[in-house]
Amino acid sequence: MSALSALLVRDVRVALRVGGGALAGVLFFLAVVVLIPFAFGPDLALLQRVGSAILWLGALLASLLGLDRLLADDHADGSLDLLLMGRAPLELVVAMKALAHWLTTGLPLVIAAPVLGLLLNLDLDAMAVVTLTLAIGTPALTFIGLIGAALAAALRRGGLLLPVLVLPLTIPVLIFGVAAANAAVVGPMPVATPLTILCALTLVSAVIGTFAAAATLRHGME
Amino acid sequence: MPLIDLANPTRFLALTARVLPWLIGLTVVTFVGGLYLAFFVAPDDYQQGATVKIMFIHVPNAWLSMFVWGLMSVAALGTLVWRHPLADVAAKCAAPLGAAFTFLALVTGSLWGRPMWGTYWVWDARLTSVLVLFLMYLALIALWRTVDDPSRAGRAAAILTLVGAINLPIIKFSVDWWNTLHQPASIMRLGGPSIHWTIQIPLWAMTIAFTLLFLALHLAAMRNELMRRRVRTLRLLQAQGARV
Numbered sequence: 001m002s003a004l005s006a007l008l009v010r011d012v013r014v015a016l017r018v019g020g021g022a023l024a025g026v027l028f029f030l031a032v033v034v035l036i037p038f039a040f041g042p043d044l045a046l047l048q049r050v051g052s053a054i055l056w057l058g059a060l061l062a063s064l065l066g067l068d069r070l071l072a073d074d075h076a077d078g079s080l081d082l083l084l085m086g087r088a089p090l091e092l093v094v095a096m097k098a099l100a101h102w103l104t105t106g107l108p109l110v111i112a113a114p115v116l117g118l119l120l121n122l123d124l125d126a127m128a129v130v131t132l133t134l135a136i137g138t139p140a141l142t143f144i145g146l147i148g149a150a151l152a153a154a155l156r157r158g159g160l161l162l163p164v165l166v167l168p169l170t171i172p173v174l175i176f177g178v179a180a181a182n183a184a185v186v187g188p189m190p191v192a193t194p195l196t197i198l199c200a201l202t203l204v205s206a207v208i209g210t211f212a213a214a215a216t217l218r219h220g221m222e
Numbered sequence: 223m224p225l226i227d228l229a230n231p232t233r234f235l236a237l238t239a240r241v242l243p244w245l246i247g248l249t250v251v252t253f254v255g256g257l258y259l260a261f262f263v264a265p266d267d268y269q270q271g272a273t274v275k276i277m278f279i280h281v282p283n284a285w286l287s288m289f290v291w292g293l294m295s296v297a298a299l300g301t302l303v304w305r306h307p308l309a310d311v312a313a314k315c316a317a318p319l320g321a322a323f324t325f326l327a328l329v330t331g332s333l334w335g336r337p338m339w340g341t342y343w344v345w346d347a348r349l350t351s352v353l354v355l356f357l358m359y360l361a362l363i364a365l366w367r368t369v370d371d372p373s374r375a376g377r378a379a380a381i382l383t384l385v386g387a388i389n390l391p392i393i394k395f396s397v398d399w400w401n402t403l404h405q406p407a408s409i410m411r412l413g414g415p416s417i418h419w420t421i422q423i424p425l426w427a428m429t430i431a432f433t434l435l436f437l438a439l440h441l442a443a444m445r446n447e448l449m450r451r452r453v454r455t456l457r458l459l460q461a462q463g464a465r466v
Contacts, residue, residue: 212384
């Protein structure tokens with residue numbers, strides 16, 4: 001277990017130090033949210049209605065942005081090969097890497113969400129619910145992205161291919177994330193239903209993502 | 223003949239060379255029969271009029287869009303678990319065909335939707351999930367095309383195919399929950415089909431015809447791919463020989 005926690009600490013440190021992508025994701029999130037009123041016009045009532053959806057969309061795009069770094073850097077400098085040969089189970093290794101990635105790129109998005117909610121005229125309740133759904137949902141995005149990152153690392157091709165592979169798989173997370181956020185603010189249905197499904201999606205993608213990524217790395221690297 | 227015998231590409235090529243003409247002939251015969259039944263036997267719908275004929279193209283394509291992903295999933299297992307040498311050839315050749323059938327299902331559905339629902343496109347659950355299926359086909363093709371080494375690309379694509387196979391029901395179910403307008407299943411359902419036999423029999427005929435068409439195209443594409451790989455190997459050998 002100590003190997004895994006050491007890996008977690010290392011990954012978080014690498015991400016936070018020079019060249020880390022943590023801040024870039026939040027800046028991108030901010031840029032997307034700032035762009036929206038320019039496109040829709042500064043209609044506060046409209047922004048309030050679509051605000052939670054915009055926050056989800058922005059977070060989804062921002063979390064795609066950093067996926068390249070999840071495994072590519074380790075692959076480039078050879079430490080991924082060491083991890084592959086190590087004694088720790090590969091599934092747990094990639095899970096730890098995904099967790100570190102979420103802590104440094106997903107969590108900042110969750111923390112930034114309430115602030116950006118102000119720009120979109122969300123009231124306090126809506127802000128709290130969107131932040132909660134993002135906190136539950138963004139790990140799912142990271143774990144789904146893990147599959148794409150593993151494919152990109154195994155094939156030595158990242159770039160545009162990665163978002164193309166990952167985006168269709170994230171649709172359910174987006175649907176239930178926004179549904180839960182909207183249900184709390186306006187919707188007739190109880191929040192609990194979409195929220196529990198969102199939790200389930202996160203758990204399922206944690207399992208599928210880690211196993212598929214580990215299988216990709218095992219089969220793809222030689 | 224057991225599946226393992228087909229692992230030898232030469233034997234596969236020899237067998238398919240014999241089977242393919244018969245398969246093509248059978249496809250043509252079924253198409254002629256199916257189209258005759260569809261256009262001259264099946265009555266017009268009392269509400270939809272002649273536009274109901276679109277169904278005989280639309281439903282087989284929609285069926286194939288899912289059948290092909292299923293076939294690719296089996297091929298993906300073949301690549302990853304049994305390491306069958308032809309499995310990734312089968313998977314690679316099925317992807318563009320599956321994308322084409324999915325695209326046709328979307329287009330015919332859209333053309334049918336215009337007179338019936340009054341619009342070419344609605345963000346309805348069934349349409350949206352088929353659209354996502356189409357996107358996933360395209361992503362898979364993009365993955366195949368970015369990597370030049372076939373076996374490496376094959377294993378990566380196999381994993382993406384299997385992940386997609388797990389995800390498609392989830393996507394289906396999530397968009398179902400999101401919004402729905404498309405009619406529910408009317409053939410494969412408990413309590414028997416809800417379609418009259420004069421329409422059902424032509425529908426089955428057309429479905430079989432389209433499935434045979436897919437199989438014929440798939441086998442032909444697999445033969446081409448095998449030959450393409452041979453050419454590639456020969457070229458590589460030639461290049462190595464030239465260097466030494």
